[in-house]
Amino acid sequence: EVHLLESGGGLVQPGGSLRLSCVASKLSFSNYAMAWVRQAPGKGLEWVASMQNGDASTYYIDSVKGRFTISRDNSKNTLYLQMHSLRGEDTALYYCARDIPGSGWALDYWGQGTLVSVSS
Amino acid sequence: QSALTQPPSASGSPGQSVTISCTGTSSDVGAYNHVSWYQQYPGKAPRLIIYEVTRRPSGVPDRFSGFKSGNTASLTVSGLLAEDEADYYCSSHGGFDTLVAFGGGTRLTVL
Numbered sequence: 001e002v003h004l005l006e007s008g009g010g011l012v013q014p015g016g017s018l019r020l021s022c023v024a025s026k027l028s029f030s031n032y033a034m035a036w037v038r039q040a041p042g043k044g045l046e047w048v049a050s051m052q053n054g055d056a057s058t059y060y061i062d063s064v065k066g067r068f069t070i071s072r073d074n075s076k077n078t079l080y081l082q083m084h085s086l087r088g089e090d091t092a093l094y095y096c097a098r099d100i101p102g103s104g105w106a107l108d109y110w111g112q113g114t115l116v117s118v119s120s
Numbered sequence: 121q122s123a124l125t126q127p128p129s130a131s132g133s134p135g136q137s138v139t140i141s142c143t144g145t146s147s148d149v150g151a152y153n154h155v156s157w158y159q160q161y162p163g164k165a166p167r168l169i170i171y172e173v174t175r176r177p178s179g180v181p182d183r184f185s186g187f188k189s190g191n192t193a194s195l196t197v198s199g200l201l202a203e204d205e206a207d208y209y210c211s212s213h214g215g216f217d218t219l220v221a222f223g224g225g226t227r228l229t230v231l
Contacts, residue, residue: 044209044223044225045160045222047211047221059219062217103171103172104152104153104212105211105219105220108177113165
C-alpha cells in the first residue's frame, strides 16, 4: 500500500518560512506527478501546487506564486514545499497527494497532513 | 470563494439515493472530462471516489457514480448507508488561472 508521510509543519510568525516534506513509500515516486493541497481549519480543500514527474514542470495557485516553491528529490522519494513570507491565510493542514497519470490531476493517495499555523 | 459551486448540504434516508451537483464553467468542468470526487470524514484525509467523471478507483462501491453534462458534474450515492455521512468535494482540471479547482464541499447527512 502506498504511504505518504508529511512533516515540517509548525507555528511560525507572519513573514516567516517553513519547509514541508512528504516522504513516499511503496511507490515508484519518480513515475508520478505530485501535489500539495491545503485545508484551513473548518474550511474546504484548496489546491496549492503541483509538480510533474517527467519535465518537472511546476504549477501554483496565484496566492502563493513567488512565495512557495514545490520541488522533489526522486532519490529520496521526497516531495517538498518551501514556504516564505507566510501569512495568516496560509494557516492550514497541508496534504501531499499522488496524481493518477492522465487523469487531469485526480489524486488517489493522500498523506495525513502536516499543520501550518501562522500567527504572532 | 471556491472556483466550483456545490450545495453546502445534502441529506437522505438510508436506502435512498442522493445527488450532489458541482457547477463550473466552460473553462474547467465543461472543458475536460477531468472531474473527480472526494469523500472526507472529520479529521481524516480525503479519499478519491470518482475520477475522470465516471471512473471508480479499486475498492470504491458501485453505489457511487458520477455524471457530467455541460458545465455541471454530479455525484450520486445510491442505497445510502450511515457510513456515507461525510463531506464530499468535487474537483476539476482548472481553467485559465488555476491548474486544479475544488468545490466548496457538501456535507452529506444520512437521516
